[in-house]
Amino acid sequence: MKPQEQLAAFVQDGLRAGHKADVLRAALLAEGWSQAEVSAALDGWSDHGLGLPVPRPQTQANGQDAVLYGLMFVALLAVTYNLVDLGFDLIAIWLPDPLQDRPYFGATQSMRWSVALLVVALPLFLWLDRRAARALGKDPGQRRAPLRRKFGVLTLFLAALALLGAAVAVVYAGLMGVVTAQFTAKVALVVTIAALVIAWFRDFLEEAG
Missing domain, CATH: 1.10.10 (Arc Repressor Mutant, subunit A)
Incomplete structure (x- = not known):
């Protein structure tokens, strides 16, 4: 034994x-x-x-949960990464960096890829999130699903790392004396998206009553 x-x-x-x-x-x-x-x-x-x-009931992982939360995690990564990438490109265009020798060019191709991926990944993520919410409404015991909690932990961990990275970047830029409007806008974008992710997924760590 x-x-x-x-x-x-x-x-x-x-x-x-x-x-x-x-x-x-x-x-x-x-x-x-x-x-x-x-x-x-x-x-x-x-x-x-x-x-x-x-x-007490002990919910076990199953293949359906693995597919649902696996796809949801990939879609979330695609959405957040391409939102940041697209935002950075737009900020670079709208707020040119005075420290650069020439204006920002060549972002069109990158922006097209970001938009294309968002058009596919964002609806997929929203549909998967809605599907998970409906399953939870039918069976509150789904809150005990191991993969749901692991997904929540990993998502919040990565969001916290993004916030930590933004804080480090701010300190470094301050020490170097290169805090520009473009840099500030990019940091604000990263912090906003990370905060939204934390607010969206914090209930994934709650236990069923």
Whole structure:
């Protein structure tokens, strides 16, 4: 029997015997089990006054979730990257950098690619997000789906990295004394998109009640 199976069996037997969760926790911690392992084992059961432990549902990953959240993540990356790329090109045109020797040219091809990708990726992302929301409305237990939480964690992590990178760029530009209107606008664009991503996906980390 694997260690985690032994732990689950011990908790089940202990609860069935009438021992309180705090007593079982103390005993397991005293034997060297980690706080996270003990909490995970105890959280798998509840007591409704029946005289025996009641298992809590544990949602498992499935192929449909993998396809849904995998495509959603790729679409999100395409949307955010091309929004930033297109925004940078437009900012460079509207706010020429006085530090450059010549005006900004050659952005037309890049902008066309960004627009083309956004035309495809943005509707796809919105449709997938709506599909995930409908599934959640029908079954609130979907909040426990492992892939949903992993998707939320990874998305928020990348958004936080973008904010951190923007902060580093601002400090560096300030030290170099090259904070231009174009640079400020580009940083503001990155921060805005990262903040929108965080606001959009923060509920992906919420547990079902």
